[in-house]
Amino acid sequence: MQNLKKWKELEDAGNILDKGNNEENDVSGWRSFRPIHIREKCIDCMICWSVCPDNAVISGDGKFIKFDYTKCKGCLICLNECPVNAIRSEKEK
Amino acid sequence: MNLKELSNRKARFTGGHTLCPGCGEGIIVRAVLQAINQQVVVGCATSCLEVSTSKFPQTSWKCSFIHNAFENVSATMSGVETAYRVLKRKNKIKDDIKFVAFAGDGGLCDIGLQSFSGALERGHNVLFICLDNEAYQNTGIQRSSATPYGAWTSTTQIGEKHKGKEQFKKDIVKIAVAHEIPYVAQASPSNYLDLVKKVSTAVSINGPSFINILSPCVPGWRYLQMESIHVCRRAVDSCFWPLYEVFVENGVEKWKLNYDPKDKKEPVINFLRMQGRFKHLWNDNKDIVDKIQANIDRKWEELKKRCSV
Numbered sequence: 001m002q003n004l005k006k007w008k009e010l011e012d013a014g015n016i017l018d019k020g021n022n023e024e025n026d027v028s029g030w031r032s033f034r035p036i037h038i039r040e041k042c043i044d045c046m047i048c049w050s051v052c053p054d055n056a057v058i059s060g061d062g063k064f065i066k067f068d069y070t071k072c073k074g075c076l077i078c079l080n081e082c083p084v085n086a087i088r089s090e091k092e093k
Numbered sequence: 094m095n096l097k098e099l100s101n102r103k104a105r106f107t108g109g110h111t112l113c114p115g116c117g118e119g120i121i122v123r124a125v126l127q128a129i130n131q132q133v134v135v136g137c138a139t140s141c142l143e144v145s146t147s148k149f150p151q152t153s154w155k156c157s158f159i160h161n162a163f164e165n166v167s168a169t170m171s172g173v174e175t176a177y178r179v180l181k182r183k184n185k186i187k188d189d190i191k192f193v194a195f196a197g198d199g200g201l202c203d204i205g206l207q208s209f210s211g212a213l214e215r216g217h218n219v220l221f222i223c224l225d226n227e228a229y230q231n232t233g234i235q236r237s238s239a240t241p242y243g244a245w246t247s248t249t250q251i252g253e254k255h256k257g258k259e260q261f262k263k264d265i266v267k268i269a270v271a272h273e274i275p276y277v278a279q280a281s282p283s284n285y286l287d288l289v290k291k292v293s294t295a296v297s298i299n300g301p302s303f304i305n306i307l308s309p310c311v312p313g314w315r316y317l318q319m320e321s322i323h324v325c326r327r328a329v330d331s332c333f334w335p336l337y338e339v340f341v342e343n344g345v346e347k348w349k350l351n352y353d354p355k356d357k358k359e360p361v362i363n364f365l366r367m368q369g370r371f372k373h374l375w376n377d378n379k380d381i382v383d384k385i386q387a388n389i390d391r392k393w394e395e396l397k398k399r400c401s402v
Contacts (some may be wrong), residue, residue, distance in 0.1 A: 023108065051285070
């Protein structure tokens with residue numbers, strides 16, 4: 001919500017031409033618990049990637065890279081679904 | 094297709110939206126867009142999904158997205174698809190484009206049923222997806238025709254006389270099958286690859302197709318947000334939400350069961366016990382639980398007979 005356009009700069013008819021601009025949003029304030037990845041245990045099964053509702057798991061080349069903490073709302077479905085317990089949680093300060 | 098291949102595809106649904114933490118819709122929409130590896134136009138009826146992913150002037154969608162009123166997503170997508178077909182015939186569009194219509198159980202089973210039925214009858218090449226969260230969760234958890242028997246909603250309260258909703262769930266899948274459209278399926282985000290496979294089958298088929306997907310809702314169903322997938326798994330394993338698909342060719346229905354828990358079939362109380370909306374059934378009101386169980390068993394036997402398992 002940081003860089004909202006002024007009403008005169010908006011497109012007509014309620015069109016949004018800037019596709020996917022929600023990506024700039026920071027929803028980290030929603031989170032009370034933070035998932036933390038444990039690299040040693042991870043088997044890169046990508047189940048956490050598939051069950052994340054917020055696109056907060058960044059993957060590349062079929063491997064887990066990191067959590068995107070600006071997108072994560074801390075629902076911890078990834079922690080609950082991880083088959084090898086490679087994700088732990090930590091309370092946000 | 095496996096998860097690694099899917100995760101290498103470009104994401105077309107971004108984070109930063111305002112769906113509740115743990116919402117099933119985010120998981121399902123990502124799966125659907127990831128499964129369709131082509132250009133896609135998405136239509137969305139008014140629902141949680143629409144108000145949280147396209148709040149003006151921001152959007153979570155990297156593909157074309159059309160928002161319309163509650164009841165007419167099927168009508169809108171029919172128009173878009175017809176325009177595309179005409180332009181394609183005149184050679185003004187070269188690309189292959191797929192069309193997907195998302196709507197909730199209100200937008201397809203209740204308010205949008207007439208436009209949905211019309212679009213199926215006219216045979217538009219659109220994939221309709223019902224994100225069934227079993228009530229009008231967006232407006233404050235009012236009962237819908239897809240709310241299961243005995244569930245608490247803000248309009249079916251628990252008291253001395255009334256114990257939640259007193260009618261059974263509408264079977265939208267059978268309604269869709271009755272239109273004799275080529276492909277109808279029921280899926281759940283807990284069986285992720287099954288869901289992905291159903292979506293890619295549906296878009297590869299020429300003609301209308303419909304997939305009914307269970308979409309867990311944290312504030313409406315009242316469970317822990319980390320258990321979204323787990324609660325769906327209980328629904329599938331208790332046969333509350335069986336996974337099956339129906340192909341119709343020249344008026345002949347071919348039913349196929351995708352998942353059979355066999356001797357692992359759980360009593361429905363395991364599913365009910367996870368959710369606060371069934372709190373009044375956890376220990377008391379055994380007759381209601383029995384009624385739900387009897388209904389599920391009857392439907393499960395009927396489904397098995399149809400699939401000839």
